[in-house]
Amino acid sequence: MTASPNELVERIAGFTIETQSWGYVSTGTRFKVFNTPGTPRTVHEKVDDAALVHRLTGVTPTVALHIPWDRTDYAELRRYAEEQGVRIGSISPNIFQDDDYHHGSFTNPDPAIRAKAVATSVECVGIMRTTGSKQLSMWVADGTNYPGQGDFRRRRAWLQDSLQQVYDALDPDMSMILEYKLFEPAFYHTDISDWGQSLLLCQELGDRANVLVDLGHHALGVNIEHIVATLLGQRRLGGFDLNGKRYADDDLMVGSTNPYELFLIMAEITHALADPDPGIAAGAADVLFKIDQCAMVEEKLPAMLRSIEACQIAYAKSLLIDRDELRKAQDTGDVVGANTLVDSAFQTDVRPFLWQARELLGGPADPLRAYLDSGLPERLAAERIGAPAGW
Ligand code: PSV
Ligand code: MN
Ligand code: MN
Secondary structure, eight states, X not given: OOOOHHXXXXXHHHOOOBEEGGGSSBOOOSSOOOOOTTOOOSHHHHHHHHHHHHHHHSOOOEEEEEETTTOSOHHHHHHHHHHHTOEEEEEEEOOSSSGGGGGOSTTOSSHHHHXXXXXXXXXXXXXXXXXXXXXXXXXXXXXXXXXXXXXXXXXXXXXXXXXXXXXXXXXXXXXXXXXOOSSSSOXXXXXXXXXXXXXXXXXXXXXXXXXXXXXXXXXXXXXXHHHHHXXXXXXXXXXXXXXXXXXXXXXXXXXXXXXXXXXXXXXXHHHHHTOSSHHHHHHHHTOEEEEOOOBSSSOHHHHHHHHHHHHHHHHHHHTTSOHHHHHHHHXXXXXXXXXXXXXXXXXXXXXXXXXXXXXXXXXXXXXXXXXXXXXXXXXXXXXXXXOOSOO
């Protein structure tokens, strides 16, 4: 049995994605940051763009902030966002850009720097109270470039201790989502390099610490859907940073190079949502889908709309896997039959269901076309003069 057409349309309409403030500005590579016309100049203009994307798609009701990139009067920003029709979503403390973090943040040998990184993160918990945010999204950039540069176990103890102080500052209705990354900015070792490192930290922290899977943070060829299934089984999958990658942390448009991988990841989610164990299903229902892409040469708003559509397509296709037949094929050793069932869901053109879902939500059938034909790109380009390059 697969989802009926009506169910499919309703499920697509109910599948929400968080966009991120830093996805609307000019980022780039270490070689050059290019600006595109109409780029937001302030956090309010980033929120305007997030609200526009929500009006066009109907499925992006929250926008993530990165602090201090988005430093402002947070109570006022919350009101402003809500007036525009969106809410403030997850908050990410930025503990990697100050000169003080030359030799790390939570794992810095200097206790005063570790305390500063903890204080910055705890400050973000206060911001969450003001904005109504529920997830503290933590990325720790610490690592070393050379053998001998750091003592792994000593750093680990500092890391656990610092994270615990931040975790303990959370309110009972808040959670921490803890990201891992194989390499970059460090190249010999990263203190939270993979899902296992993150999971171990989360297990020690407490029930409201969960792993964040950024699709660009693995070695090539790693089976991300298997990691996702494992974390779902442990009830420790907190969310995703969604982006597309060819090599590593490319931060390209979601699904632009690897739509099959995206589909297989979504298939683990929708499979868990239907799990007879209510704990597994509830864990899957709480997963945060956040975009974490950076526009290097592309137009930002169109790129965001493309990524949202890619997520919707992958999600919808995953609901077309005939789970009963797949179970039979698995249990009878029908290898080719099982793979064919998964593949035939992936091969289905689900765009007509997306159009119906958008109709149900009261928006345009083709958000990207509607945006391009609206006159807004020209208006924003004329109004927003002097956008800064970079965050
Ligand atoms: C680090 O590469 C990362 O994926 C983290 O999620 C940061 O918050 C984000 O990128 C900044 O773009
Ligand atoms: Mn990320
Ligand atoms: Mn990244």
